[in-house]
């Protein structure tokens with residue numbers, strides 16, 4: 001079965017639709033409730049305002065194959081996470097520069113780099129702080145959450161798990177790269193690490209579907225959502241049923257680099273998964289050079305050679321790649 005792929009105009013129209021929905025007074029949320037007992041699955045999108053692929057499953061389940069008649073149990077909660085940043089992204093003129101586009105990733109904070117104590121901050125009016133505090137009670141209810149992202153460069157799609165990737169959840173995902181351990185070593189926390197706190201054993205997924213406005217990214221987002229809902233027993237098995245055990249490429253993230261001061265830059269713009277060797281100088285500046293603690297691969301290096309803030313990792317290092325059969 002070939003899935004239809006939304007055009008960008010469809011994605012934009014879906015943004016307008018969900019931005020105007022609300023649930024329990026929270027804007028940008030739409031819940032599909034089967035009315036039968038079962039899991040609560042959160043499908044979260046636009047955690048970064050310039051990453052529209054998460055709207056594709058919402059388009060699919062509202063415009064192509066209405067979800068509710070097919071939903072066998074539980075409920076599916078679609079959440080437009082960084083609604084203010086996404087509004088800026090969709091308001092960009094056609095000739096917006098790359099920098100203008102990157103600036104719509106977040107307003108005051110990167111929603112994937114949140115301080116631990118964000119839920120206890122008081123009187124903090126920063127856009128993302130207010131939004132996270134508003135969404136947290138809903139996030140807490142997720143048995144499983146799928147946070148859908150995309151990348152500025154055309155990088156291989158990948159799956160990130162928190163606290164780990166559960167094999168039974170990702171059967172049928174059209175992605176074979178898994179990143180593990182990254183949320184554990186992060187200083188500031190990705191939004192999806194706040195999901196499911198009412199459920200001690202819950203696990204959550206983040207997917208990077210490909211580059212931002214690529215139709216393939218839209219298609220992957222739909223396929224992953226469909227497979228996850230089937231894997232959760234909420235939809236008839238469409239893709240997951242015929243999924244054979246698959247070989248995955250696993251990068252276990254075990255260290256990261258922080259810059260000691262603003263003068264530092266990475267010694268090159270490392271492409272994702274670039275091999276590095278123990279002792280290799282990865283960054284230099286006014287002070288000691290920063291070297292790789294172990295052999296492995298560089299991940300999430302910034303195109304500018306430095307993170308937007310010294311509180312953010314300049315890059316992550318994984319162990320040498322392994323294969324994993326699930």
Ligand SMILES: [Zn+2]
Nearest residue numbers: 048051149150
């Ligand atoms: Zn993202």
